[in-house]
Amino acid sequence: MAEQTLSVSLKQVPQGRLGVWLLIVGELIIFGSLVVCYLLYRLRFPSWVEQTQHTSTFYGGLNTFVLLTSSYTIVKANDAALKKDLAKMSRYMLTTIFCGLIFLAVKSTEYAHEIGAGFTLTSPGLQATNPVGATFWSFYYIMTGLHATHVLAGMVTLFVVWLDARKGRNIHRVELGGLYWHMVDLIWIFLFPLLYIAK
């Protein structure tokens, strides 16, 4: 009897990783709800297709490439961390953060481009002629903007982790930062087709 009850029945995930997984669940539902709202409106207004013509597949594609690469480098960093190869890990982490920087730079260029064409969060110019179309741009900015904020947050997190990890402290945090970073990548995997290539 007593022997039987002493066994721990659930296989355990380390608590840090479990926490990050739960955070990811929460974040994915928030983003997913935005995507769902966008999808509902997109299906409601076939005329939004004109607006999607104005998003730049080039910038979007470039950013997809950058984020996929950064996902790859952070997973390699984690691999190096497990093998206790601190120099390699540090290099890969910095590459990832640099990829994040490139992403934000491309995003800013893209925003500048769109704002120059008169598409802003409220698109006052568009509202006069095509009020329904203006809402597409609200969605565009809220979704990409929130995503860019997460990229920034991920970069800061990774940087803080790197400060410790390069000296060999708290190496397990590389994986946690990496998990978060992959989530940012996942969201982009869906935003890219939704906003840039499904025209």
Add this chain to the structure above:
Amino acid sequence: METPHSTTHAPQGFWTKYLFSTDHKTIGIQYMITGLFMAAVGGFLAYVFRYNLAFPGESIPLFGQLDAMHYNAFVTNHGMIMVLFVGMPFLVSGLGNLLIPLMIGTDDMAFPTLNMMSFWIFLVSCLVMVAAFFVPGGAFGGGWTLYPPLSASGYVNRNPAFWSTFFSATPMFILGVALEFVSMLMGGINFLVTTINKRAEGMTPFKIPLIVWFLNIATLDFMVSVGPLVAGAVMLLLDNVVGTGFYDPARGGDPVLFQHLFWFFGHPEVYVLLLPALGVMGEIIPVFSRKPLFAYRTIIYLSLIAAVLSVVVWAHHQFIAGIDPRMATFFSIGTIIISIPFAGVFLSFMATLWGGSIRFTMPMIWALGFIGLFLIGGLTGLYLGSSTFDIYAHDTYFVVAHFHYTMFPVVFFGFFSAVYFWFPKFTGKHLNHTLGMIHFWLTFIPFNVTFFVLFFNGLAGQHRRVNEYSSFSNIMKEPYITFEKISTIGAIVLMVSQFIFLYNLFISLRKGRKAEKNPWDSNTLEWQADSPPVHGNFNPYPVVYHGPYEYSHPSSEQDFVPQDNPIVLKTN
């Protein structure tokens, strides 16, 4: 035996011990005190507008005249404060923090610093909510459901000059709620990780006390259902502050979208509050019946089913909001079906009483009161789950009475049961029994007086959120005018009698009878720690051998077998 951790590292200074503590017990008590403060705020708002309803146009003692603008603001804030700023800290954060580590036999939460942070964010969110009353233009008055376009555009009940600035009431209201969500999400991650990873050795899933199960189901339910509302609130905030058109029909937006997003969270939120309260009953009833909880595993399965169902029935709040009538039928069926698992849980609690040896202690009386009242609340839910009757009853006082019959027992009876039960554990002092009895009867009876008459007002067609019913002379006639007055007098007695509780807390803390380790002869692990538990809770960590509800087991001499007692029980 090696000491697993030190119990002498308790922070000693005033600031670190009582304010910036990472100890789960301190944080839990901080949550509860903040919740009590917000309950006082919410209660005062209720008193003011309840008085105004019964005696329209008269000057309200302690307040003065109440105009329509403030009436709307008070009703709105009363709703939001009572649900998110009283219910959540009492039942989810407060009880969760106090009980989870103790009941699963560990020293603290998985992430103590995160835990402290979530409390401080919660405190900031409370301050934001209260501060919104003092900004130019007054607090937000668009209904606690925040329905756009009223909440999103300039058509609000306030001076448009104060409208679109960020530090006006609407953005503050949304911000306060958003901060509360952030705090609860952080706390929720903590609860789940703690329960999954930090259980004492031997505590298999079905040896976890019911309340820990329920707190975790509630937390998970909260975490997965709050996302859509966060997204919706971000869009609402942008509509409000920047002027986007997510909910503006002129720009293709749809106000019904926000209603969906709101109730997708709003309905599970009811269960987020209900489940911990049920968990409290699940702890109290077996202890004072001296019997195992009836069908412990089945209760857990039923509540898991209910938690899954709870996220697919949300549109029953919108039967007449212009949704597709065929969808309404679907959601009506879902709503009615969800009554079945909860009926199962309640009947199991009642079955626990049968064949028991019932001790009418204070916590038991509150628990029984809870079950009696929630019975009325749950059964009147059947009227409203029926989409056809909801055409008539929606947004009338029938709905108000119904959800006060569910929410008031859940939040306050659940909270009071918990306080009367665990007060000796966390303070080392017993509460005064006589004062407790007076408090119970002066809460139970006035509560029924306040809300039972409102069912009839609702059926007579009186709709809610109207500050002066005098303009509807066809609907508002005798005896409904008298009913309003009865309800208000009941509410005032109800509120005043809560001072007995505060007095009881105060006097018992100072002069109360000293409590032993396990005053109720209870099984669960928290009673095996000291009263009050030291920093670190257990030394050494307990090892669990039995389920939490082995009362009056035939093969044991004592009528209770603590979970960490290594004796072998014969099963028959």
Add this chain to the structure above:
Amino acid sequence: MTIFPENISTYGQEIDRLFYTISALVAVAFVISLFVLLYPLFNNSAKRVKKATYFTGAKRKHFRWITFALVALALSDFYFLYAEHGAWVTIEQTQVKPDFHVSITGRQWNWAFTYPGLDGKLYTPDDIVINEMNSELHVPINKNIVVDLWAKDVLHSFFVPNIRLKQDCVPGRMIQRWFKLTKTGTYDIACAELCGLLHGKMRNFLVVESQEKFNGYIDSLYKKNAPALTMTNPSN
């Protein structure tokens, strides 16, 4: 004292009947549950029963009673879902042939009524609009009246307790409902959805009258409004 206000519509009776049906079921459930709750409290107090009986309810034999209760609950649930569905279809999903068609717009803070003009059609330039606080909506008795519900600014909810009809008006969509009234008189039209400062003052009247009186009212209205028919075509 009657529970409900006087019913004047053809389908209001069904809602009242549904209420009594559910009440009967709920009363039975309430009495049984109360007995289950109170019986052990009197019978099994610690003074009378010194030692509790040990059973966990894990066995199906013990859980049988609860299973019975749940099945009974499920059956009664589905009984009244079945009972209510007809009324739901009548009120919400039925397209009746309109004898009289009127458009009602909720705005802050009154109901605006639009009658068809001489051409008998709504949304044409000769529509007659009545847009003031406490105004009256005149409808004929014993006729199918179809109302188009609109909202101009924020959410409103068209509520006439005596008809047992309530419907939210949502900006951005038109919602059609119908009723047929059986009794003449003046009744309240309220707004049941919080719509801002004067939500509580948003009260208009429904005047049900005979066809002759109603025709006279429409004629007088047309005479009075004829010079001021400058409404733009709302259908665009």
Add this chain to the structure above:
Amino acid sequence: MENPITVVVPDKDHDYHGHPNYTKIYFWLLGLFAISLVVSLLFSPVLAVSIIFLTAVIKTALVINNFMHAKYEPFMVVVFIMLVVFILGALLFGMMPDITYSRLQLAP
């Protein structure tokens, strides 16, 4: 008697039971990305959109399983991911009749 609590030291004795070939996965992801780009330029919208979202789903599965090591995690983590899908599905199909298929009409 040993310390009775299971102290979880993160990744101290954690083993992934082998690792996926990250480089291979990375090239798969890039390949799928290229497919979605090419498809969007060549095919008719309906076909293109279906293929694009198919690639997005495959990419997600690859990232979650390999980069996030979900395939080495216990069942619980899979349940969490399924919860997200369930919630978003319920939200989408619950709201679709009201938002997508309702006609936008402004009050006269």
